[in-house]
Amino acid sequence: MELEQRWPVRIYYEDTDHGGVVYHANYLRYMERARTEFLRTAGIELDAVQQRWGVIFAVTRLAIDYRTPARFNDLLQVVSTIERPRGARLRYHQQIVRQRDEAVITDATVDLACIDTSGKPRRIPSEINAILRKLASTIEQGATNPT
Numbered sequence: 001m002e003l004e005q006r007w008p009v010r011i012y013y014e015d016t017d018h019g020g021v022v023y024h025a026n027y028l029r030y031m032e033r034a035r036t037e038f039l040r041t042a043g044i045e046l047d048a049v050q051q052r053w054g055v056i057f058a059v060t061r062l063a064i065d066y067r068t069p070a071r072f073n074d075l076l077q078v079v080s081t082i083e084r085p086r087g088a089r090l091r092y093h094q095q096i097v098r099q100r101d102e103a104v105i106t107d108a109t110v111d112l113a114c115i116d117t118s119g120k121p122r123r124i125p126s127e128i129n130a131i132l133r134k135l136a137s138t139i140e141q142g143a144t145n146p147t
Helices: 024-041 046-053 126-140
Strands: 005-010 055-066 075-082 089-098 104-116
Touching: 005 024, 024 055, 024 075, 024 089, 024 104, 046 055, 075 126
Parallel strands: none
Antiparallel strands: 005 075, 055 104, 075 089, 089 104
16 A cells, blocks of 8 residues: 555646647646645555445645646646544645656645535444544655555
8 A cells, every 4th residue: 555645637628728738727637637646655545445435535634735737637646645544524635747847837735624424424334433533644754656
């Protein structure tokens, strides 16, 4: 299980605006996909979480800095790490970097809340919390790949 998840993204024409750079909202899509893959790598399938515990994770706060544009045909990596979960809250740090030169394209902090299907906050289920806490603890100790 990787603790710093790197998820690749190739930029296609459909991702760009008329100026030839990636449209700003598309970076959010890339980060969403990377967060889902991060959890999947840890053995957490979001549809199974909803079916078993009746909860989902919803973005409650997003702070993003756009540093430099990505362009058509760039190969990017979404680099995701996770902090120790607290109650119903989960925080990711995500950077999108260009693979060829490691230039930081975006730098973001994303807060998610565990909520039930009616939108009320719920504590993260204990089994999920244990997996996430183990990941966060290993990250805090500076490990990048415990397998």
